[in-house]
Amino acid sequence: MRKVVVYELLSLDGVAESPDGFFADWDDAMEADLAAVIKAQDAVILGRRSYEEWAGFWPGSDIEPFATFINGVAKYVASSTPLDRNWANATVVEGDLVDFVRELKNQPGADIGVHASISVARALLAAGVVDELRLVIAPAIAGSGRKLLEGLPAVRLESIRSTTSPTGSLLVDYRVVA
Template identity: 75%
Template structure:
């Protein structure tokens, strides 16, 4: 069975929206962490807003290792409308998101990533289909913006790994307890 892995950049106060506003000092440890996360993934689920933003940016990007990964991986987009922008290996999620991801989880393959899409991550966490939550916590307070964990039901997480990067980011890997 595949694992569903949520990977998010968040501020110290839990904001995940617009990480460019609080995340500006990437370092080699954060880079290696990202490489280890995406190294096991062969599919990604994105929300429509993230897809639209990323489809404009990543095809021309040379920011590695993520550019090669996101441009070649299968991308499932949670949206009710046709995609306006063409991007390699992108397809619209057929049917209801949680049911689609539960089915995807049962198929053969690598891990399925959820990157940047707050509403998708929240829906999947609330439905209990996420296996791992991997956070990079920036040493900044954003003060405002959508928070990743707002509105979720109580859940228990098991700490799997934690590390501090040279720039002061906390790399926190959790397994969602069943």
């Protein structure tokens, strides 16, 4: 069975919204971490807001390795309306998101990523379909913004890995314990 892996950039106080506001440095360890995460994925679930923002940026970007990955990977978008922007390999999720992801997990393939989509990550965590959290935590307090884990029910996690990057960001991976 495929794994659902949530990869998020957070401030120390748990804010996931607008990470460019609290990440001042991106170093080689963070780059290697992201490369390892996306190398294992062949599908991505995005929320409508992230899709619209990213569809306006990534198709013309040369920021590697993510640009090549996100432009080529199958993208499933949680949206109740048709997409405003066309982007290669993007499909609107028909029906219930959680049911869709459960079915996708049972199909052949590699890991399924959730990137930047706070509401999608929360919904999938609350429904118990997330297998791993891969977090990059900036050495900064955002002070305000949407938090990734706010409002979730209790979820038990098991630490898989933790390390500190040269610029002080924490790279932490957790497995969701059923």
